[in-house]
Amino acid sequence: MQNMEYLNRLEEVSSEFDQMIRALRGGEADRQQKVRHWIVTWLLIPLTSIWDLKGVFKKKTVNFAPAIPITAGTVLVPIITFLTGVVWWKLLIALLIVGYLISFIFIAPRTMCTFNSGYFRIAAYASFRKQEYDLFHRTLLHDKETFYFTPIYEYVKLLATKDTSAKEHVELIHNRIDTFLQQEKSEYLSEIKSLKDNFREKEKELKQAIKDYDNELQLLFEDSNNLHLGIKHIVEFLKATNTALYRKKNKCFNIADITHMLSCGITIYELDDQTKVLKKKYDEGTSGASPQEIPLSSRFATARVINLKTVEEIDEPSTGRFVVSRRFDMGYDKIWVVNFHMDESQEKPLFLTVSNHILDTNEVMRMIHSMLLLKQEVDEMKGVS
Numbered sequence: 001m002q003n004m005e006y007l008n009r010l011e012e013v014s015s016e017f018d019q020m021i022r023a024l025r026g027g028e029a030d031r032q033q034k035v036r037h038w039i040v041t042w043l044l045i046p047l048t049s050i051w052d053l054k055g056v057f058k059k060k061t062v063n064f065a066p067a068i069p070i071t072a073g074t075v076l077v078p079i080i081t082f083l084t085g086v087v088w089w090k091l092l093i094a095l096l097i098v099g100y101l102i103s104f105i106f107i108a109p110r111t112m113c114t115f116n117s118g119y120f121r122i123a124a125y126a127s128f129r130k131q132e133y134d135l136f137h138r139t140l141l142h143d144k145e146t147f148y149f150t151p152i153y154e155y156v157k158l159l160a161t162k163d164t165s166a167k168e169h170v171e172l173i174h175n176r177i178d179t180f181l182q183q184e185k186s187e188y189l190s191e192i193k194s195l196k197d198n199f200r201e202k203e204k205e206l207k208q209a210i211k212d213y214d215n216e217l218q219l220l221f222e223d224s225n226n227l228h229l230g231i232k233h234i235v236e237f238l239k240a241t242n243t244a245l246y247r248k249k250n251k252c253f254n255i256a257d258i259t260h261m262l263s264c265g266i267t268i269y270e271l272d273d274q275t276k277v278l279k280k281k282y283d284e285g286t287s288g289a290s291p292q293e294i295p296l297s298s299r300f301a302t303a304r305v306i307n308l309k310t311v312e313e314i315d316e317p318s319t320g321r322f323v324v325s326r327r328f329d330m331g332y333d334k335i336w337v338v339n340f341h342m343d344e345s346q347e348k349p350l351f352l353t354v355s356n357h358i359l360d361t362n363e364v365m366r367m368i369h370s371m372l373l374l375k376q377e378v379d380e381m382k383g384v385s
Contacts, residue, residue: 038112038121045111045119046070046103066107066119069099230358233348237261241367248374258371259285264349265341268372269294269302270334278302278337286341301325302337311362314354320344324353328369330376338372 049067073095081088111117112124126133244257259266265285269278278294296303301313305325315323324340342349352364 038123041119041121042104042108042112042124045108046100049111049119066103066111069102069107070096071099073099227358229347230351233351234359236263236348237352237364237367241371244371248378253374253378255282255284255375258368258375261368261371262340262349262352264346264353267339267341269337269339271306271337278306281336290339302339305337306335312353312355322350322354326353326365326368328372331373332376332380334376336372338368 045066046069047067049064050071074092077088077092077095080086080091109124109128111119112121113128114120122133240257240261244253244261247253247257255266255268265287266282267280267284267286267290268282270281271278276296278296280290280292280294283290294300294302296307301315301323302325304310305313305327309327311326313325315325317323321343322341324342326338326340328336328338330336340349340353342353344350351359353361355361
């Protein structure tokens, strides 16, 4: 008796599940053949469900639930008109719109997701009940085989009505179920591994992108700091230049003003074309250890800038100390070589005299050149050689 109840219950469950599978497979076939777009059906269900007779001809039960709000609104029109005196056609239009919206939003989606409603659409089911659809699609809708629950019921019924080899049949069922579960487990594990690998790869790419962003941000920060510092040095240089010009107007301009403009020591040599020797003309802001004369055959940057005809030459007399040599063509057919003496801690003279990616030092040197020409003119007027 207990076995019969079990079989009856299994038969009911198999029938219900097979009906669901047929609906899903039929919907899949319709979607592959692009039969009737489900959104159009969704829009029309509240209206077509009133008079759609296809369920009668196909001996199917048609779900009239989508038509209930519109039908109820139509029936209520004369009653509400009688009680309130509202114009009947305006009330009818309002209730029809409200009934349509209620059916469209709340009832029609549920109807299209009901397997035996007569309006079932697989695309709507996949949209409104995606989690259920994905589960059934992975487990029941295989392209290579057709699976239904009724054969399981028939097989179990056959086993229940026969005494011979029952144990073997039960073990066979168990083995098949185990095989199916192992296969599903293997597929899920493979999918999980693939997702983990993709996640690790994306995580690695994200970390690298963050690192690159941080490096780029650090470079921009350093460039910004260097730019602000460079602007500060230029402003100080312009202020010192302005002061030197005022001192020239007041007849007290000297080499010390130029050293103040650059904030470093200066030695100036003049070329003697006859002896091919550079003779020291000025020495301001240094220790005074520079030689009085430097022959052109010397290895010093002062001589190299003449011999090589380069824009600038740099010497490093000792670690961290620099001498930047520049050649200037002066008035009266004279050639001066100006040496700027500084060390690595003096950011301002290094920024103003040595070529860099922020400042074109040639413009600074043009300003220095003009101040030197003014100094030479003052010396000539005073008769200083």
